[in-house]
Every structure is written in structure tokens, then in C-alpha cells.
Amino acid sequence: MEKLNSNLIPLRTDFTEKKDRICIFGTGDFGRSLGLKMLQSGYSVIYGSRNPNAVSMVPKGVEVLNHAEAAQKCSVIFLAMHRNHYSFLAELSDVLQGKILVDVSNNLKINQYPESNAEYLASILPGAKVVKAFNTVSAWALQSGTLDASRQVFVCSNDNIAKHFVMDIVRGTGLTPQDRGSLLAARDVENYPLQLFPMWRLPMYICAGLTVFVFLYCVMTMVVYTAIYEKKDVSYYILVTIPNKVFPIVSLMLLALVYLPGVFAAIIQLHRGTKYSRFPNFLDQWMLCRKQLGLVALAYAFLHAIYTLVIPIRYSVSFRRNNGIIEQIKSNNTRPFLYSSTWRSDTYLAFGILGFFFYILLGITSLPSVSNTVNWREFRFVQSKLGYLTLLLCTAHAMVYGWDRFLIFSRFKWYLPPAYTLALIIPCIVLIFKFILITPCIDQRITQIRQGWERMSKTQKDTHLQNDNLAI
Ligand SMILES: NC(=O)C1=CN([C@@H]2O[C@H](COP(=O)(O)OP(=O)(O)OC[C@H]3O[C@@H](n4cnc5c(N)ncnc54)[C@H](OP(=O)(O)O)[C@@H]3O)[C@@H](O)[C@H]2O)C=CC1
Numbered sequence: 001m002e003k004l005n006s007n008l009i010p011l012r013t014d015f016t017e018k019k020d021r022i023c024i025f026g027t028g029d030f031g032r033s034l035g036l037k038m039l040q041s042g043y044s045v046i047y048g049s050r051n052p053n054a055v056s057m058v059p060k061g062v063e064v065l066n067h068a069e070a071a072q073k074c075s076v077i078f079l080a081m082h083r084n085h086y087s088f089l090a091e092l093s094d095v096l097q098g099k100i101l102v103d104v105s106n107n108l109k110i111n112q113y114p115e116s117n118a119e120y121l122a123s124i125l126p127g128a129k130v131v132k133a134f135n136t137v138s139a140w141a142l143q144s145g146t147l148d149a150s151r152q153v154f155v156c157s158n159d160n161i162a163k164h165f166v167m168d169i170v171r172g173t174g175l176t177p178q179d180r181g182s183l184l185a186a187r188d189v190e191n192y193p194l195q196l197f198p199m200w201r202l203p204m205y206i207c208a209g210l211t212v213f214v215f216l217y218c219v220m221t222m223v224v225y226t227a228i229y230e231k232k233d234v235s236y237y238i239l240v241t242i243p244n245k246v247f248p249i250v251s252l253m254l255l256a257l258v259y260l261p262g263v264f265a266a267i268i269q270l271h272r273g274t275k276y277s278r279f280p281n282f283l284d285q286w287m288l289c290r291k292q293l294g295l296v297a298l299a300y301a302f303l304h305a306i307y308t309l310v311i312p313i314r315y316s317v318s319f320r321r322n323n324g325i326i327e328q329i330k331s332n333n334t335r336p337f338l339y340s341s342t343w344r345s346d347t348y349l350a351f352g353i354l355g356f357f358f359y360i361l362l363g364i365t366s367l368p369s370v371s372n373t374v375n376w377r378e379f380r381f382v383q384s385k386l387g388y389l390t391l392l393l394c395t396a397h398a399m400v401y402g403w404d405r406f407l408i409f410s411r412f413k414w415y416l417p418p419a420y421t422l423a424l425i426i427p428c429i430v431l432i433f434k435f436i437l438i439t440p441c442i443d444q445r446i447t448q449i450r451q452g453w454e455r456m457s458k459t460q461k462d463t464h465l466q467n468d469n470l471a472i
């Protein structure tokens, strides 16, 4: 019983330095900034350095000793030095026995070494309690106190007590610790500061590729084609008219791409008859960046809305409108009021406004502060049901807008359809498949697969059938 208690209850008695004394090895940029922050937060700081007498620029009021002397006085030691200098610590293994060593180091490249720096340190000093922390905060941010970027400090260690002790120090310096588990997580924690928007990369590439393609396609079909076959110069389309085609088209394509992997996943599950098998890698990657794809799509929809609002104040538009009126006066011939055109324009505007409204709603619910306030089922309802409704409304908006210029009615050749016809391909595929997938028999089959039907025993299956109404 005694043994059990001693394992469970954190024994803090040997770490009495809380808000007291902390040792930092290394008087470089990070060591100095961290020392200053610790002093400001009420800790006393002792530096361990190779040349204690030659050290300058350390904060006032701190002691600078050699490594062994400094380590003896504290039980928590921050190693503010680079990994390639860790080897000398082996000589101090006696004095570092049982001490908490905080590894703050970063690398120059992702996965630079076979093992993480923290695991390497633990292998050199098996008797010490290695904790990975503070590597995500920059020296400049610690010193200036502005901490523009994240205030989060990831902490991981194989020793729970040591980890919680360091997490308390993190809190003591006004930062927010995040427990990342054991030292196995150290590699990810070390890679974190080296990443540059990893989840945004694929969506950005897709978005840039589609934008360039649609823009060039529009220039070719609208400007070059008109110049060659109709001998008219409409190059002024390039600044407003064409972007106002590119943004909605790419936005619609991206929104459809958010829902396409879900359709693929359902088809794969149907085909394999089980959910217990991995999706192809590309599908996994694609699924993971759906939120980012959706947000880029929303940004493009915003641009489309703004570009559309300026149409009435464009010179070319008001010139054409005024000219139309003058023509009618001159010829003494009033154009008839076309009911079909009124209905068409009101319909696509209504679809567009509603589609945009739901688009914004989707964007807002994906913000962490909002998504934290809804449960999983509510989140799924908004992102899935409202998402498909948005896609449906936006597709309908594009279809009604381009109705008379559709494919065969196109003034272009059949092999050069207007760009928005291309834009409709992916949304139509998604919507048609979604429609097929929600038909009762297929929907039931997918639900069975998702609930692991094959793996259930007969009695389990019976119970399941009774509870069928409760199924998702
Ligand atoms: N700078 C930053 O913004 C951040 C840095 N880090 C990490 O903090 C660590 C220190 O970075 P930084 O302060 O910028 O680096 P510096 O090069 O400024 O300082 C490193 C310190 O390590 C000590 N040192 C150098 N060579 C040896 C050696 N051969 N043996 C023992 N000690 C040595 C020196 O201290 P002395 O002369 O006193 O012995 C030196 O000042 C690195 O691992 C870095 O990845 C993490 C997050 C942010």
C-alpha cells in the first residue's frame, strides 16, 4: 500500500525551488531572455557557463558559475544550448543525477536527426528527468514581452512529476502549458516551430492552380476569341469582368472539393464493405485540409460579392446602359418588359444571396471559439447539411446565371465552353453522388458499414436492429 501511494502521489518535497531558484546552462540569446523572464516572474536564476568570469550581458542580480557548481544548487536546469554541445553533459552525469533537465532546443530542419533532441539527451543522461518545453517561444518574444504569436508552450516528458513541475513554471511565467504526453511526442514538438502553415499548403496550391487556369481560360475564351473572330477589343475585361468570373468559379470548385472526398470515402467504404481499412494516402491528406479549402472558398466568394457590387459604377456598364436608353429614344421604340428575364435575374440573385449567407455561416462555425460551443452532432449538422445546402444554392446560382449561355447555346465552339460550365462539373458530380448516397438503401448500407456490422455477433446485430432508430 505504501509503495502504491508513493507511486501515485507526486512527491514535491525534493523540488523546493518553486518560485525560488532555477538554473540555466548557456548565456546565449535564449538563456539570457529566459533568465530575464524568470527573474521578472519571481524566480531567482543561476547561470551555468563555460567561462563564468567572462560573461557579460546577463540580467542584473544573477549568479554565474561553472556548470557543475550551478547544477549542484538547483534541481531544475534549463539547457539553453544547441544539441551538438550536449555531449559534454555526460561528464556531469553524477551531479545531474535525478535532476529535471529542460530541453529547449530546436533544429534547423524538420526531422534533422534520427531521434529527437530530448530523447538524445535522455540517452546521454539516463539518470536525469528530461522534459521538453519552451522551444516554441522565441528569445525575442520572451524578452520583449509582446508574445505576438502563440503563448502556448508544449511540454512532454516520460516523468510525470517532472513534467507537471515544469508546467507550473510555464504558468508562473505567464504562458500556457499544453501537455503533449511522453518524450515520444518530442519529435513533433521540435518540428512544430519549423513548420510554415502545413495545413494551408495543399489548399493554397490547389487554389493557385485553379485560379491561374480559370483566368487564362477566361482570357482565351473572352478576350482572344473575341479579338480574332469578332474583331473587337475587349481587353479591359481583364481587370474586373474576368476576375469576377474567376473568383466565383474557383470558389464553387473549392467548395465542391470540400465535399468530394466525403463522397469518395463513402464509395470506397461501400466497395470494400468495411470501414476498417485505411483510405489511400491522398484521400487522408485531402480530408485533413477540408477546413482550409472551405475558408479559401469563402474568401473568394467575398471577393465575388464585392466585385459584383461595383458593377453599376463601372464606366463600360453605365455607357452601355445610357447608350441603350438613347437608342430607344432615337428609334422611338421602347423595349418590352421581359418577364422571363426578371424571373431569371431575381432567381439567381436570391440563390446567390442565400448561398453567400450560408457560406458565411459555415465559415463562422469553423472558428474554434464557435465550434467549441457546439457538440459533435451539431457541428456535423452545420458543416454537412448546411454545407450541401450552400453548395446546392451556389450551383443553382451559377446555373441560372449562365442558363442561356449553357454548353450548346454557347457562342463558342463546343470544345470551348464558357468557364462557368467547367465550374459546374465538380459541384454537379458531388451533388448527384450525394443524392444517390442518401437514397434509403445505400444510406442504410453505409450506416451498417460505419457501425462495423461485419464484426458484430448475432446478438449484437439483434440489439442493434432494435436500437436502429437511435443510429446516427
Ligand atoms: N534563440 C531563440 O529564439 C530560441 C532558441 N531556442 C534554443 O535554445 C538553444 C540556445 O539558443 P541560442 O541562445 O539562440 O543560441 P546561442 O548560440 O546564442 O547560445 C548558445 C549558448 O550555448 C553555450 N555553448 C556554446 N557552445 C558550447 C559548448 N561547446 N559547450 C557548452 N556550451 C556551449 C554558450 O553559453 P556559454 O558561453 O555561457 O557557455 C552559448 O551562449 C538552442 O538549442 C535553440 O535551438 C529555442 C527557442 C527559441
Ligand SMILES: [Fe+3]
Residues within 6 Å of the ligand: 248, 304, 352, 397
Ligand atoms: Fe454570382
